[in-house]
Amino acid sequence: MSARARRSGGDDQVDLTQGTAQSGIEFVASGSGSAERRGSGGSQVVVKVDAAAVDSVADTIKEYKDAVDALESGLSTQITDHELEALTRSTLRHVLFCNSFKEGGIISRNEVIQHINAASTAQRKGVPPLVIAKVQLALATLFGINMVELTKPPARKTGNDGAGTKYYALKSMIPKDLYQCTVGTFESTPTVSQKGLLGVIIALIKVSGGTIVEEELWRHLQSLGVEKGTKHPIFEAIPSDVVDEFVRRRYLKVEKMPSMDKDTRLYAVGENALHEISEDMVTQYVESELKE
Template sequence: MTQRRRLSNTQNSPQSRQQPGTLMAQEEDDDSTFTQPSTSQVQRGLEKLTPAQVEQKTAEVVQYFLVKDQKKIPIRRADLVKHVVKDYRNIYPEIIKRAERTFDQVFGLKLVEIDTKSHSYILINKMEPVVGASIINPTNPKMGLLFVILSIIFMKGGLVRENLIWSTLKKLRVDPGEKHEEFGDVRKVVTDEFVRQRYLEYVRIPHTEPVEHEFRWGQRADKEVSKAKILEFMGQLHEQDPQSWSQQYREAHSTPSSSQASTSSQR
């Protein structure tokens, strides 16, 4: 019992929570027991099941994604197999293919694998890009906060020290050292929630004392957020032509995500 309590205390200690490399290694280990079935294995598996059974399991997978996506935290294949797919793992590729079709045709969503190592998935809206009318909607203040931070990072070349983020937010009357009426603990929202959702990366800068961190765009932001829309917003804000920021303009209009988002916004 004593040894078990010590192990529990160690796992919950601040030091253990602040080791993302260890956590990522553990996540990869969780998925190492699953081997992607071959086409012939999937076919043999389907022959042992009725169409109704396959459809039911697909519906459970779709529901799992929709519920988990409400928190905007990427869904790992290991969790999906363990908690939902279970004994149907030998037809996993077929279930995912059918789930993708359901998201596309019924919900207007696209299932995207953002991390090929941990096999993590997110859902993105095919009908309307996140940046634009929806992300700066005052009814979703956290997305407004995120939009501001992503804009700062993009306009500063893709990498920003955290003290610049905090000082900019203070100018907007969002003090990370004080509890905010909309966001609560601002620092936790930015460095924990947005990071877990993969909108941001929060990386320690080597050889700094005291310890300093920097922010980058996360994998979800790269998939969902249009840099062209950010430039449009900044141009309106400063009453400038977006092309006056030549470096950012080239980047915004040379990436597939920006052109895709711009195209979908015109439909």
């Protein structure tokens, strides 16, 4: 199947994937963001997608390409093209395997570097960052996956003001309308209802000043019919397990604050959520709900 994106009303086109099949999908970039499907003899489908989404994909790929070029030009260590390609392929498989094994969980940067060093004939300065950049470029261009680097801040109780722990999360770069046409509707995925719960929790954290005590969080959720230890018919899971999964994937983060009787758990918005949902978006959502 061949696929390309072009701007509505313009002649410029951007190839997103390549193929040899005569039938294909053409993605028309427009500012409306609405999806439109048209058949041409039953062999071609045209989907109107948001131009900004297409530009974002192209910009991300360019950033990774520039990073690879810069790291290659500044590499002071000798390494053959064959070994560099082998390391890239091995690390790409490792990242995809880790993502599948952990069901979309985060991947530690240190873990990726350890894999590169173990697979390499010798530990060489500058090689791991180059391999990681090449993996990011390959994932983006071949699979439409963005290997995003995020930083987990150091815990407050440690008193460490360091840079925090770096890790990676794999996220789809495919625009929503395009995904719906080629893969299926977002609503058909089992995580959509859970993301709705996540949105409510993030809003509660926002109106609580950036953190919320665990007991207070569940008190609010209970008023919405979400019981902590009772399987929910929409989520098809126990809500507390769903929240724990949000924490594991760094959509939420938990801090323990010592108190008189026991440690108090505080929930805050995690780095993964902040990457996907800006502070402004959360504020706008909360304000709109409060107005209603």
